[in-house]
Amino acid sequence: MICSIDIDENAASSHYEDFQTIDWQRDIARDRNRHRYIIRSKDNSYCSLLKSTHDAWAGWLCVLMVGILSGFVAGIIDIGAGWMKDLKDGLCPDVFYLNREQCCWSDNSSEFEDSIWSGHCDQWKTWPELLGLSQQHFPIFSYIVSYFFYVFWALFFAFLAASFVRTFAPYACGSGIPEIKTILSGFIIHGYLGSWTLTVKSIGMMLTVAAGLSLGKEGPLVHCSCCIGNIISRFFDKYGKNEAKKREILSAASAAGVSVAFGAPIGGVLFSLEEVSYYFPLKTLWRSFFCALIAAFVLRLINPFRNEHLVMFYIDYARPWIFFELIVFVMLGVIGGIIGNIFIKSNLKWCQRRKYTRLGQYPMWEVMSVTLITAMIAFPNPYTRMNSSDLIKLLFSSCGIADETPLCDYYRNYTNVNQHAQIAQAGPGVYTSVAQLFAALIFKLIITIFTFGIKVPAGLFIPSLAMGAIIGRIVGITMEQIAYNYPKWWFFQDACSNLGESCMSPGLYAVVGAAAVLGGVTRMTVSLVVIMFELTGNVNFIVPLMAAIMTSKWVGDALGKQGVYDAHISLNGYPFLDNKEEFPYTTTALDSMRPKLGDLPLAVLTEDTTTVGQLYQLLRSNNHTGFPVVVSEQNQYLVGFVTRHDLNVALNHSRKNDEVFDDSIVYFRNFTADEETRFKQYRTNQSSSALNFRRILDLAPMTVTDQTPMETIIDMFRKLGLRQVLVTHNGLVILLGIITKKDILLHIKECEEIRKVETSFLR
Template sequence: MRWFGKHHEDADEEGEELVNLLQTVEEAHSGNPEHVAEEEQEARNLPRRRGDDEPARHQGFPTVDWNHYRSLAREHEQRVKQSIRRWSPPLKHAYLAYEAAQSWIALGLVGVLCGGIASMLDIGTDWMSDLKFGMCTRGFWISRSTCCVESRESEGCEHWRAWGAGGLLNFLAYSLIACGMACLSAFISRLSPFSAGSGLSEIKVVMSGFEVPGLLDAWTLVTKAVALMLAVGSGMSVGKEGPFIHIAMIVANVSAVLFSKFRNNEGRRRELLSSAAAAGVAVAFGAPIGGVLFSMEEVSSYFPAKTLWRSFWCAIVAVLTLQRLNFYGTEKLVMFEVQYHHNWKWFEMGPFLLLGVLGGLIGWIFNTSHHALLELRRLRGMHNFPIKETLIVSLVTSLIHYQSSFLRTSSTDMLGALFADCNTRFHLTHLTVWSCTSPVPGGILIPSLCIGSLLGRAVGLIVDATRRWVGDSGIFSVCRKTTSCITPGVYAIVGAASVLAGVTRITVCLVVIMLEITGGLEYVLPVMAAVMVSKWTGDALGRRTVYENVIEEKGYPFLDNKHDPIKNLGAADKLVGEEDKLRFLSLVSTTARDIRETLASCAYRGFPVVHSEEEMTVAGYITRESLEEIFQEGDDDISQSLVRKMATRVIQVDAAAPLDFVQDLFLTMGLRYVLVVRKSKLVGIIKKKDLIRHIHSSHKGDTSHVVH
């Protein structure tokens, strides 16, 4: 397949940009010998932080070539058919049926495991949250809801004992236990480099086509699960819903080794991870449809129709498992089911749209503050003292939250109260930005919903007070025909969706999630309108999100597929380098000695192959592993070995192709590299990291950082 820039209108005018980028890439290939770094070796190191040496900031994250793994999938199918060709027809059809059903079986297993792990995390988090207030005399391991399941609220609970009879003693016990849990969570998080935070930023990097070693290991699952229960149980302003997605994807990655279709194929495994992300959201919110849409909208860079159905299957199995393992006997799937179903009035659309504007503004302030705090932590070296930082955050949180019985409850209980049709006092959650940057596991989804619901309920109470003051006249005249005109709980729902949309910029999946967690079908239109206005407002102020803040701060390579390809990218003002600076192999003249020297002199993961050095026409592309096999085999006919091992279907672009077209190729086809030709002759190679660094450098107005 060959792609030529001349099919685009601006190819001749913008082609110089691609030529300039090639110059910087080719010079880095040969002009900087100190930079020949082994990606595989550096992948074992911890992620670099922003501010480190820019040319090496992406070296520890190997790129995944989805096209290569598609070829491996086809080869696997051919090997299976070849291995069973002599079997009897019944056995052959049975095994082929198993091969075809492996995806469904694997996703069913992932769904069951996700539901079981989520159930255990919910029970552990509830117990740790209650431990700050007292313990059950029937067993210290029993949570308050289970201990008092047979007691009436008016009579109290005879089996539950507070830590002290006085307020001061209870406060000291509350603060001491909360700080101890938070510090222990920070200590456990240090045992794995990816336990802290929600993990969604790293997941976006993985799903965009890069490897993050250690992110999806079983050890990360163990440390993150335990530290997450401690962090949420301590009362810090973090949620467990974001980390649920990370945990679900770890479960999928670990389970993949049990199935031959996924074991050694990153492309197939990506479909498994997309479905697992849907299951993570499904068990976190009880929203299987919203989980599928979340995976499609926010996580996955490639989401074909078959992945849609498999994600839905995985999410359904996960939710059913969680519901079946419900130890409290409620068997409720809807988290915050609203008991009111009043029709909203058209004059309320104004306040709803105002909530959208405020949600986008708060989201922008949140993201900007988050970015500033990450900068402060880096400059002050606060990340070197994670336990001390966590102790300060948890102590301040305890001092603030203990003053109000409303804030002392869990975030989910707070949301349930805010969404209800009752008069709840207005409080403001203060520490979400600080807590979400702390070195403990936790997400921002539920805390953002809490902030938005507080804002929305406040607006609802103001509108209701205005109606009572004005009376049922003017725009409020429609209230004469109903006993319940304005419901503050509806404003809480709309406000929650608005702020979360402003913080994360998710839209469609958020509307569906809000619909599923509340059951309020009547309020889908106000939620949709507010979410759209919130996103428009946030995008107008700045497109940066919390996840992009973390990606930039930790130096992860990431090519965002949400935004249109960037046009008019500035490049280094240089000419194309000489062709002899490009590393390539020739079918005519390459010898075994050349292969040995090539492998010893650099750590590149693949090389273009040309027919001859005189013609420089592209014959294919060969990976480093295939070259090592050729060298070990010791075949005298190097040309035939190269033809046998190399990939002949490689993507090529003309040197006159505009850079936004090249970027679009990387985004839509999941490529790791493209070969660049001029008049059918090979002149260079661009890899995904080259383009990312070029974009990053162009934003800074400096192209000196564009390296291989």
């Protein structure tokens, strides 16, 4: 009997299994069909018209909602983290849920200062004060109590975060960006972008940031936004049921994530484009832009920074940079590239050890020890005790005339009101600060290596920026003092001729240094420049930033190919086909395809001889995601390709509706008129049956010849988002084999191994 299989195209291929690669071409074709169907039935009724309108606006509506929710979640996280951060220091006894800044609002004395040098306000009580120990009478005791509470709260927060992650959502740890890159490149990780992950990651982020660990919440915010993107897309069939289309929403969501993390909508779009996205049509660019805008706008309405300037680290240097300084900025770039490389390599080594030794079995202990060490060492040094964001803000800022913090302890001349105050000669506070900053740098570099990778939500942006800012500020102060002491040197002469006045902005060096180190760690370029100037609200320093970031990237790339995210992707063995790297070998399709010489022959189906029994046997004997269909065992001319999922669905469907025997033949071609009548006769006497699966056959599988260079094939995989190509032999035109994404990644690795052996042999 003949069974015409009618599979619901929508359900057919939306279900990929965990850790599979998606087929972009197929998914997008499916969406086009769906779209065409809706357009065609538009004029039928008002309901269809409504549906079609909804469909046209679904994308915009979806990113709108993603933007709003991203902004909202980011606002909550900022507020929560801000409150918990201050809990380590003390409490607002009157209204316990206020943080120090809010607690002090009624007190006018310290309105916009929240560094640890800001004056105390009466409403806010530190822990020693709450215990009745005033700092005047029991200075040492008070210090010890503060120390104790600092460490206690840090351990408590870290414990909470680690147990949440462990119990509810193991995927919530780390920064998430390597995984998001992999997912966006077309990989399926079920649950990685789920609501549990979102919840746990959001809470975990507040806790870990508040614990004072050397990590940031910016990377994880991108992960959170992508979770939101994934959750929202479930409400839209167009995106929820189509993995390829869903990735458009996820790209936009990652832009929104950066947008809210740094208040940098355009930087977010570029980040999404340059760093994380794989398939980025122009339509996605506009959507991402919109999503990032909405997210930034919502966050601004919530206004968690309570900041007039609406940017995180507002800078406003009075002096422009001078040409000579460019050399120093380039040197900062070199340092940034080197530091970035040291960080990546050491962190990777440590993560490998964690992965392959018994260390990985005790994640809770690891978190607790790292927290304990961080808190113990961080407290004595004011620059490590304070929150990393506050540190960056402090280092970026320039010293005002009346600024009396140690970092701004310059000898000033107050005698003449009309003369510029001379703030260039450093006092002892500055030298102490430089020493403390140097200690902070070493500490941060080492502890971040061990922190990035522990099982709590942990981002890298803020620690990298902080390290860079410290380096930059130290270099900046050095430059400033040289210029002050030797203003006659020819390269200072133009700008610094005005004796006694500072002609450099150490804050600018901090900004440039921060960008350089972050560039060295992540290897971002254009997006980083844009993020930096959206972060600082100043476009006048593009050239220094660009110079430092380019240098940092060059130096970084020269010392080690991969950025930190790519390194972690390799470490975890995700099937990510990098679209930045070139394939330098001269192999062809023949070299990378399966079956290899000596392997079993390729599992194929024939057009009209495979029986149901054989088919089940085939499906059981391997786990290939699809099978080529050829004319016959002897004439292996390619007819088409059929996926395992479709086969399963079609078989089950037939089972339900018809009597199917093990010897029923499965046809993949149209019946001839003769066969048609023959099967109609069969039908009457029920002796045997035949299935026609022509409908599920993909008649246009992507094929290449065995002589096709691997570069071309890799290009096709990258740009067209293929799941597999079939390899045929020209002239004979028979099917030879198949190449999947995993085969390509394996092949690349093999080629690299061979080259390594060759090079070592030659030496």
